[in-house]
Amino acid sequence: MLEIARELAAWCREGRDFAVATVVAVRGSAPRPPGAALAVDAAGTALGSVSGGCVEGAVYELCQEALAEGAPRTGHFGYSDADAFAVGLTCGGALDVLVTPVRGDGPARPLLSAALECAAAGETAALARVVTGPAAAAGGALLVRGDGTAEGTLGGGRELDRTAAAEAAALLAAGRTGTVELGDAGGRCGEPVTLLVESSLPPPRMLVFGAVDFAAALAGAGSFLGYRVTVCDARAVFATPERFPAAAEVVVDWPHRYLDAQFAGPARPDGRTAVCVLTHDPKFDVPLLARALRLPLAYVGAMGSRRTHDDRLRRLREAGLTGAELARLRSPIGLDLGARTPEETALSIAAEIVALRRGGTGAPLTATSRPIHPRIPDATVGSAHDHGRPSDLPARAQPRAA
Known part of the structure; x- marks a missing residue:
């Protein structure tokens, strides 16, 4: 999401509803890394890319569905020699995406808008979202700024937010984007939770x-x-x-x-x-x-x-x-x-x-x-x-x- 922050921040300021698909993980040969994003607004306008063209059409449809339903979704795309015409990566790799709707009436809209504005301005910030786990349906988000302060919620309780903020701050300090495995009760306790943490730094x-x-x-x-x-x-x-x-x-x-x-x-x-x-x-x-x-x-x-x-x-x-x-x-x-x-x-x-x-x-x-x-x-x-x-x-x- 933060990869196309400048454009998405403008969409937020214009009051547009949209959904954004973000690459969570890749396996094998894949053209785009975790953090690559494709966004689709309510009028069908698209920007960004998650695969360089291989699965853009299918991800576009996922974005439209998530936006209509108002709930986050995940998708997996790979390549099968047995069905070469199926939707997948012709380069032989596989990727997972997290699709987040950003609607005007969504509870996470203000926080996501703030994260996009930070990244668009070239500020140091990390955005954490739940990919899988008990809190995934909540569609929450955490914004961790360069000074270590955090705002927002993942929707899974205070301990989950506290642990997630610490993990996001660690990835931000390293300037890295990726997934983190933890428990919904904080630390490694409770039901497994997978977080996507996107880091944004000032331009080199x-x-x-x-x-x-x-x-x-x-x-x-x-x-x-x-x-x-x-x-x-x-x-x-x-x-x-x-x-x-x-x-x-x-x-x-x-x-x-x-x-x-x-x-x-x-x-x-x-x-x-x-x-x-x-x-x-x-x-x-x-x-x-x-x-x-x-x-x-x-x-x-x-x-x-x-x-x-x-x-x-x-x-x-x-x-x-x-x-x-x-x-x-x-x-x-x-x-x-x-x-x-x-x-x-x-x-x-x-x-x-x-x-x-x-x-x-x-x-x-x-x-x-x-x-x-x-x-x-x-x-x-x-x-x-x-x-x-x-x-x-x-x-x-x-x-x-x-």
Whole structure:
């Protein structure tokens, strides 16, 4: 539900009745992760997706039925070789969905509306709903905010709400979306209950250093991928908002000084942050990279030729960086796409960031035999406002020059 929060929050403000189907769990090869959502309003308008097209029609009908009845529903979709024309995932996987009606007269409408507004505004929040268990028919919900406060009810009693709020806060702290098993009497006591917890975080940050034409193209690519992009350069004549319309902000400052200052503000760089150094100048690059490579960031890449890279490594060693810290540097930046133009180079950088984030190899799919959609754990990284924590590329996929 929170994946399409901006659109659904607008529907709430307009007074629309709608139902939303949210992926609860996936097994095998499936194109969308837990948290993916499809919504249908009373007029039949649809938005979002739960499967990339395989079962959208059947889920659409489930939404219409839930909206008409005013009660939540669940659905399971898989693939059967015995009946290839049955509704299912042709990729061979299976998924479960929770369908929640959000009607104007529904008791959970105000709470769900508040959760959607939080996510739409980029605030830290988690939404918990019952998938199975004694309280499932109540259609309740809990909203847990970034400060730990909780509001709403699942409809199963105070102890269930207390335990659910603690579990949701734990998943939110990890920036994860997934299911939780507990008991309706609190803790593990009582009848089994399965909760779906959706986490929403502020957009991840992409810090682009160097106000060059490559930075303008990369800002567009980063924004397209859902990053909040900052372009920073010490040269005021180049660092202007007009040159970087896709960036959320353009800052005139020395790169290392700007990075240091971010840890005193509300939008601290974290394990989702990508740092891209495009300056080609040791007096900017070395102090910046000496800091960035010692921080728990998702990605640190630097542009330059192999000769520039070798010289940069020498300077960083002289600055005291260890071999393990230097091994985190993606340089020359980007995947080997044969890129020439700023736009192509931005694509190669963005592709490397995605591959690192999702554990991809960076190799052509025709040259690999692993599943196109690797198995997703029960608790997975949230999709709408969260890009997760990095995982290393396999050794054979170490990037070459862009």
